[in-house]
Amino acid sequence: MGVKDENWHKAILGEIKTLGKNGTWMITYLSPRKKAIEFKWVYKTNYNSDGTFQRHKARLIILKNHQTEGIDFTETFTLIAKMVIV
Numbered sequence: 001m002g003v004k005d006e007n008w009h010k011a012i013l014g015e016i017k018t019l020g021k022n023g024t025w026m027i028t029y030l031s032p033r034k035k036a037i038e039f040k041w042v043y044k045t046n047y048n049s050d051g052t053f054q055r056h057k058a059r060l061i062i063l064k065n066h067q068t069e070g071i072d073f074t075e076t077f078t079l080i081a082k083m084v085i086v
Contacts, residue, residue: 003041007056008043008056008058010056011043011055011056011057011058012041012058014058015058015059015060016060019060037062037063038062038063039060039061039062039063040061040063041058041059041060041061042058042059042061043056043057043058044056044057044058044059045057
């Protein structure tokens, strides 16, 4: 994975586990005529309101600007706003 710090490695594994559990993605084989969608990992350190460390957070970000509708994807997903946030 290229991440040397154990904390970030655990954060990545946690994100992968969550994505698999909620059905966001699945591992599959790629047809020879298709190309993989590019992605990157974004890392963030979360802190409590008093400034103390809370956790390491890793997010898998898909570079959607390389996708073509109908070829690379057929559905789009939108984040849902919660009333607590609004």
